[in-house]
Amino acid sequence: MPANKSGPAPKKKKGRRGRLVLITVVLLLVAGIGFGAFWGVSTVRASFPETTGSLKLPGLTNPVDVSRDSRGVPQIYADTDEDLFRAQGFVQAQDRFWEMDVRRHMTSGRLSEMFGKDQVETDSFLRTLGWRDVAQKEYDTKLSPSTKKYLQAYSDGVNAYLKDHEGSALSLEYAALDFQNDYKPEKWTPVDSVAWLKAMAWDLRGNMQEEIDRSLMTSRFSAAQIDQLYPKYPYKRNKPIVEGGAVDPATKQFRPKSTANATPAGTGAGAAVGLQSQLSSLSKSLDKIPALLGPNGNGIGSNSWVVSGDHTTTGKPLLANDPHLAPQMPSLWYQMGLHCRTTGPRCNYDASGFTFAGMPGVVIGHNQDISWGMTNLGADVSDLYLEKINSEGYLYDNMQQPFTTRKETIKVAGGASREITVRSTNNGPIVSDRDDEMSTVGKSAPVGNAAPDRGDGYAISLRWTALNPGRSMDAVFELNRARDFTGFRKAAAHFEVPSQNLIYADTKGNIGYQAPGTVPVRGKGDGTYPAPGWDPKYRWTGYIPQKALPYEYNPRRGYIVTANQAVVDEDKYPYLLTKDWGYGARSQRINDLIESKIKDGGKVSTDDMQTFQMDNSSEIARLLTPYLTKIDIKDPYVREAQQLLEGWDFTQEPDSAAAAYFNAVWRNTLKLAFGNKMPKELRVDGQCLNVRPANETGPADDLDKLVRECGERAADSAQPDGGDRWYEVVRPLLDDPGNAWWKTEDRAGRPGDANRDQLLAHAMQEARFELTSKLGKNIDNWSWGRLHQMFLKNQTLGTDGPGFLQGLFNRGPWNLGGGEAAVDATGWNAAGGYKVTWVPSMRMVVNLADLDKSRWINLTGASGHAYSAHYYDQTDKWAKGELLPWAFSEQAVKKAAKDTLTLSP
Structure with missing residues (x-):
């Protein structure tokens, strides 16, 4: 995202300073002098957080301690829930506010306010989807009072930090942005945090690209050829996650096949034929939307598995997780611990793991009783509809219906504001309005389809579960508080979007799995092609009941693997989750690795789990x-x-x-x-x-x-x-x-x-x-590594900003092993070369016998500040497959602490 080059001239004093800094930077780079060392005191180090001593944080009821280890990873200790999350907001703003600020502008369709006219097209599409509006409705009407209280406390912590920091004191990127415009960040709000879940859901939305591609292929290939290019899932060779089980027709309750212990309580293809130019343009529009989690047009993968204590050297479960996301600087993940000094009614949390800067709670990790991991389930939760339209509205069930419309004003740094009109049908927003090439969408009429009068035109709308208000933010806090499998499943029921495979283990020795999410039930069609929006038979008729979604608890085989493969055999499950699973190359390899280790009574160790994560066999x-x-x-x-x-x-070693x-x-x-x-x-x-x-x-x-x-x-x-x-x-x-x-x-x-x-x-x-x-x-x-390189790029000024800025914020390359669909999934796209396009964005192995013997690592580091010692201090170890000690108990945290900061009321 380039900094705006057409913005208003900065004030005279600031402009002179900006030019002086720029000249200084260039001279330093040419001279080979360490930039951070020279400019650090005045600009770079100005944004580094205070990590020792004492600071005032208004709104606290009691002092809060923030301990950081040698990698700068914070562990927060508080006496109340609100104090805990207020401190979390403050600390994350210390380390990552630029990242948080950019994310909230992206999710609300306001990037143009920061970066100028080049982002208007992206903002227009995101405003059409209306992520921010949906997040506001979630906050207003769906979320529990306690979740709202936590979100507000988190926001108060962020804003307390903002009150005393601005410009380069917030982050080096703001100093760079001052070269172009006088942008100033506004206060953080609870809805800013909730809206991030929509970005997650967008990148994990399922098979929308496959829908488009299959439709485009109809111009060249027969239905049989397209089926060859989209084979059925190989159930007999690659095991699904849940092996066996069925839904009781009377109760709609899913029943696993067997457990070691008792458990607790027609397609619409014809409608898309002939829409080649429209769908091609839509595909290009989708590619322009920032892919914060992974590369557009490619299924985002992940690995997680859990092995029961019957098969481990510790006698208790071991749980591993490594989500495969886009390599970026800083890493998408933020490591932290959230600890109540005494857990009870006033303070309910003792959790540690990975979260997102800008969102309270822990997303993946463990508390004192349970651990959980996530991979993308890949459920088909979005459908494209071909709409028959004219200037007055759209056709539905042989009747003309008026559009639902709203106006959106896009402010542009250094330029005039733009106004767009968002039109929606009963299926959802018309996404084809956002592309100039698609404004003529009636010129190419469907062929072989009983569409009404083709002369007026067509449009494409999107129906997507994430555009309905939900309770996923509640689920994050409920997961953090869960104490057993019952509490885990209750939390999962609220994790509506994005649909994730949730894997489970607890300190009592139990393991489990739950497929959550709001997954539509279609009338006619199976979601593999765009459907005719004018035909009521293709409407969604409801959603799969939560109690009917597959789960497992202590399966007899003693382990569970999720790696984006099929969840359950479709021949034995009455509901359609998707037709576009990952095909199980990674999951079956993990199954094979575990089975080869435990056969004949063998045991899996923590070291084995770590070794499995680095398996690079093709x-x-x-x-x-x-x-x-x-x-x-x-x-x-x-x-x-x-x-x-x-x-x-x-094997795909870097030197091979x-x-x-x-x-x-x-x-x-x-x-x-x-x-x-x-x-x-x-x-x-x-x-x-x-x-x-x-x-x-x-x-x-x-x-x-x-x-x-x-x-x-x-x-x-x-x-x-x-x-x-x-x-x-x-x-x-x-x-x-x-x-x-x-x-x-x-x-x-x-x-x-x-x-x-x-x-x-x-x-x-x-x-x-x-x-x-x-x-x-x-x-x-x-060597494979010379061909297969990873570059870590700052997702704003490090991608399209001026060349000298990219050099300041980006790092790399690293020569990597692994590869596409390997367990060590350093993915690359054959459409564009061998460069690494997604990676295991973090890795963790949780030891439920002794949580202090768990291990973790992040792709980059705790800090989002270029030239901080913790900007990318984990990357070299990550590239080698190493994991770091993960302290959890208060004693272990104190032993690992290098800095301690006290936040006082």
């Missing part, structure tokens, strides 16, 4: 490599690379040349077999795949020429992302060498590929020359 390499090594490659230059795969164990080459072969295989055949509406600009000139045969004599050409050539076809859905697409084709997907057209005078082996040979050739351009001619110098 399932697609295990599947495809035997075919690649059998191909007779004549070109010695390509053959040299092929030999890297012989004897390879399919074989992993680098295989992943390049996989990427090129996907492009040749599928990418070049995709409809033009799906096409994206990809990185050069180094297509070898047609007149070159045998060993290349002029590789430098190829390298130069690579810089000038761009692939113009859609490239599959390479995730485990594509594993299932390719799997049956490998034993069908003459399948049409293996055949390619003539290109640039070169004959097309006629079968599997020709295409795979072609892919190996392309991969050889691609890696030559990226890693050099000598394969001895190749």
